[in-house]
């Protein structure tokens with residue numbers, strides 16, 4: 001038994017070492033690709049009007065094209081970037097990539113719709129963030145109204161007044177603001193009236209729960225949607241995967257649908273080709 005215990009311990013140790021090694025390698029590699037900018041790209045997922053079924057916007061989702069591991073999803077490297085201080089550089093690359101994709105779409109003759117970018121806390125609280133965005137967009141000749149910034153409620157926690165000031169500046173610049181993953185955080189609904197947002201995205205967990213008759217997500221969705229509407233916010237349902245969910249959501253004050261049912265995230269070329277092919281009776 002002793003021997004077994006020791007082996008188990010050893011195994012455990014070496015697994016830890018391996019995990020640690022893996023982590024360090026990934027961090028080093030991330031640092032390298034952030035320096036060069038090579039290897040990161042954006043996938044775009046359509047946001048579709050519930051009423052017209054037209055694509056009205058796209059969310060940009062970062063991907064890492066790794067030489068041996070394939071495409072790595074953001075959940076596998078954003079936390080790492082946040083812990084290792086690389087998140088600001090990552091955010092910068094994301095902004096650059098989206099701008100360059102928009103420019104490319106424009107050069108190809110498309111009328112570009114608003115594109116949503118996810119903001120990390122570090123990026124948002126960076127000093128002169130708004131001026132920085134303004135400068136970048138101006139340099140590229142992109143009207144600020146083409147950019148939506150998505151942020152979660154937790155980002156404003158404890159620093160609401162300062163946060164609202166930044167959001168107001170962003171909004172005055174002409175960018176749009178979306179409250180992401182809504183309903184999962186701390187917020188009391190009343191705080192919504194103070195936030196200068198344009199849209200609210202109901203978190204995927206509520207949509208997923210529609211399939212479970214024992215969960216009462218319907219009244220929650222109904223309440224969030226009607227209140228947001230009263231406040232003049234446009235409402236997005238996230239993570240819609242089925243015809244059935246699409247149909248149920250038609251009963252509520254929901255303007256826009258995002259999810260695998262209406263479109264997967266795809267690279268910039270595929271996104272614009274899809275738009276060209278089937279928009280949209």
Ligand code: C2E
Nearest residue numbers: 061062073074075094118119120239240241258259260265
């Ligand atoms: P998010 O902002 O909530 O983005 C939506 C996520 O849900 C995306 O995952 C998307 O692929 C996925 N999704 C969309 N529709 C469906 C559906 O119908 N079913 C299911 N199961 N999933 C769906 P992804 O691309 O892996 O991104 C995960 C998270 O990583 C994002 O969640 C966001 O928080 C973060 N993220 C992604 N790109 C960026 C970025 O450029 N910057 C920052 N700071 N964070 C990012």
Ligand code: CA
Nearest residue numbers: 059118150180
């Ligand atoms: Ca988002």
Ligand code: CA
Nearest residue numbers: 180181201238
């Ligand atoms: Ca979300």
Ligand code: CA
Nearest residue numbers: 180181203204
């Ligand atoms: Ca999320």
